[in-house]
Amino acid sequence: MRRRLGLGFWTATCWIGLVLLAALLADVLPFARYDETLAGPPQSGPSLAHPFGTDGLGRDVLSRVVYGARVSLGVGVGAVLLGLGIGAPLGILAGYRRKAADAVIMAVNDVAQAFPALVFALAVVAFAGANLRNVLIVLGVLGIPSWVRLIRGATLTYAEREFVLAARVLGTRDGRILWREIVPNVAVPAASYAFIGMAVVVVAEGSLAFLGLSVQAPTPTWGGLINEGRTLMETAPHVVLAPSVVMFLTVLSFNLVGDRLRSLADVRESGLEPARQAAAFSLPTTTHPVRDCLLQVEDLRTHFVTPRGVVKAVDGVSFTLERGKTLAIVGESGSGKSMLIRSILGLLPGASVRGGNVYLSGDDLTTYSSVEMRSVLGPKLGTVFQDPMTALNPVRTIGTQVTEPLRVHLGMGRRQARAEAVRLLASVGIPDPARMLRRYPHQLSGGMRQRVTIAMALSCGPDVLFADEPTTALDVTIQDQVLRLLHRLREERDMAVVLVSHDLSVVARWADEVIVMYAGKVVERGPAAEVFARARMPYTEALLQAAPRLTDPVHHRLRVIPGRPPDLVDLPQGCAFRARCAYAEERCAIEAPPLFEDGHQYACWYPRDRSAPGTGAPSPIPLPVTREPAAEPAPAADEPATAPTPAPATGFDDEPATPVTTPRRSRKRS
Numbered sequence: 001m002r003r004r005l006g007l008g009f010w011t012a013t014c015w016i017g018l019v020l021l022a023a024l025l026a027d028v029l030p031f032a033r034y035d036e037t038l039a040g041p042p043q044s045g046p047s048l049a050h051p052f053g054t055d056g057l058g059r060d061v062l063s064r065v066v067y068g069a070r071v072s073l074g075v076g077v078g079a080v081l082l083g084l085g086i087g088a089p090l091g092i093l094a095g096y097r098r099k100a101a102d103a104v105i106m107a108v109n110d111v112a113q114a115f116p117a118l119v120f121a122l123a124v125v126a127f128a129g130a131n132l133r134n135v136l137i138v139l140g141v142l143g144i145p146s147w148v149r150l151i152r153g154a155t156l157t158y159a160e161r162e163f164v165l166a167a168r169v170l171g172t173r174d175g176r177i178l179w180r181e182i183v184p185n186v187a188v189p190a191a192s193y194a195f196i197g198m199a200v201v202v203v204a205e206g207s208l209a210f211l212g213l214s215v216q217a218p219t220p221t222w223g224g225l226i227n228e229g230r231t232l233m234e235t236a237p238h239v240v241l242a243p244s245v246v247m248f249l250t251v252l253s254f255n256l257v258g259d260r261l262r263s264l265a266d267v268r269e270s271g272l273e274p275a276r277q278a279a280a281f282s283l284p285t286t287t288h289p290v291r292d293c294l295l296q297v298e299d300l301r302t303h304f305v306t307p308r309g310v311v312k313a314v315d316g317v318s319f320t321l322e323r324g325k326t327l328a329i330v331g332e333s334g335s336g337k338s339m340l341i342r343s344i345l346g347l348l349p350g351a352s353v354r355g356g357n358v359y360l361s362g363d364d365l366t367t368y369s370s371v372e373m374r375s376v377l378g379p380k381l382g383t384v385f386q387d388p389m390t391a392l393n394p395v396r397t398i399g400t401q402v403t404e405p406l407r408v409h410l411g412m413g414r415r416q417a418r419a420e421a422v423r424l425l426a427s428v429g430i431p432d433p434a435r436m437l438r439r440y441p442h443q444l445s446g447g448m449r450q451r452v453t454i455a456m457a458l459s460c461g462p463d464v465l466f467a468d469e470p471t472t473a474l475d476v477t478i479q480d481q482v483l484r485l486l487h488r489l490r491e492e493r494d495m496a497v498v499l500v501s502h503d504l505s506v507v508a509r510w511a512d513e514v515i516v517m518y519a520g521k522v523v524e525r526g527p528a529a530e531v532f533a534r535a536r537m538p539y540t541e542a543l544l545q546a547a548p549r550l551t552d553p554v555h556h557r558l559r560v561i562p563g564r565p566p567d568l569v570d571l572p573q574g575c576a577f578r579a580r581c582a583y584a585e586e587r588c589a590i591e592a593p594p595l596f597e598d599g600h601q602y603a604c605w606y607p608r609d610r611s612a613p614g615t616g617a618p619s620p621i622p623l624p625v626t627r628e629p630a631a632e633p634a635p636a637a638d639e640p641a642t643a644p645t646p647a648p649a650t651g652f653d654d655e656p657a658t659p660v661t662t663p664r665r666s667r668k669r670s
């Protein structure tokens, strides 16, 4: 956390602490009082005795600035506490209770916010008297509407979160939920806004003082000092510069501290955000012989420099992929599957570092600029993401989203793009596609939305389609339809598919090749049937054994892989799987195994020997269940968004909903 707040935060905090301390200890500090006229000449410049010089009446400017801080910071702290004290309870009440309380509080709040703040402050102070108490009350009251709005927004966010619902389900009282669940979460944005609010109040007080409507002379305030020094700008600029610079630095510091505190509450910046030195960190890249294939990945590495150390999310992955083939990537959660895909596509978070090469039809994509990559993403590389709801923009129609890549990449006109979009939606099995173009994502069921994202990914005719767990967010009945669809489209378009999946039965059924990943590395790789029939690496064996089968006896214990995946920041020496491996020997702890070749590749010093069934060696592990799926039915045009069950089948199987020229394929399974 200390590193995430950064040097700026700590410098700003020290400055605020220094100013605050000086203001508190002003009476005991070794300088003259703010109103004491000194013996020396007035308007004298900075000296050792008077670091900020003296003003027009020969008074010590440093002393006046320090005493002025008492008023400025006092008003700042007081006004913020007043605003928070009244605004926070109202905001929490409005955000948590909603309904009538929310409507009344927000209506009054909106009216209050409509008042021009400075004019209101001027009028009240001029009428009630310019003194510390009145200025503090006016600025505090003016801050209340902003506090209400901020706290209400934060409360609304947390009131709908699962942990609050869970507390409600457990019968926890509202007061306790507010105090235990909501207030601690709202506290961080509130603390952040308190500092920013302090900066606003210090400036507002300075403005009032400048106009002579704050604490009256001889008590100094920063705004008043700037006003006094104004006339001496040419003869003694230090008189106006000293309070101005101190005020500027203090306001800047409040803003900086507030901003950094806000980032603590920001999920995007929490956890493992890359450290700054990532830019200076680079991975060596060597050149490789380019093979005659569609996609060639060589020694691909993706590392993140984090405050905890370097996370090796992808570490030296190589493979090739031919047209018309499906490559599956499997492995436990966190093994680097998604990062591998994002690394190939060049879609990595800002400060990550990539090494190695990605050749697409012989061209090295790692040498492409971001502009060049834009011309590849879409036309040559398509992607289908896990959750179709988040992959589609909820406020744009399906039509706008499907036609966009056609217009951007293929330069089609509006009408042509719409006609093509209709054809695309029809080809992925969406009934009444012309009407579908006018709908929004939330009006479609999960399966239909995934069909739309597949249509978008295919719109520019990519050579390789990356599907990152495309069925995880879908109902099990829809999963199979989507996989069948991908398979059919692959055959029709002669493209390659890279499929990430947790489901080994899916992989066993649809993939030609499989890569097993563990701790960012490939630990087994080869033809899917061969790898599943003769898994050599104990990790692959454990994955296969952990997959449930329909032949399992009822109520049997689920098999799990013991232990946990290693920490990618601190990988153990030798084989990364050794701590969880039942067959590990001494050598596994010393030396990391390379990829051995024996029919397929595996990284293990003591591989499982499945080459000789019936000779005492362990028998092949049965493949995970490959359900014989029902035919892929065409979803009805009016399929409700919340009902994933498809409409009665209309004879649609793995064939497109509208006739295309592709001949019907055999349904025989390998």
Ligand SMILES: Nc1ncnc2c1ncn2[C@@H]1O[C@H](COP(=O)(O)OP(=O)(O)OP(=O)(O)O)[C@@H](O)[C@H]1O
Residues within 6 Å of the ligand: 272, 273, 274, 304, 306, 311, 312, 313, 331, 332, 333, 334, 335, 336, 337, 338, 339, 340, 349, 568
């Ligand atoms: N921005 C990041 N900064 C640091 N580490 C990251 C970042 N993003 C991912 N990682 C790490 O990279 C590793 C691989 O992540 P990845 O998302 O590829 O896993 P995965 O195998 O796809 O998992 P899942 O199946 O759960 O999606 C994880 O251990 C993760 O902690």
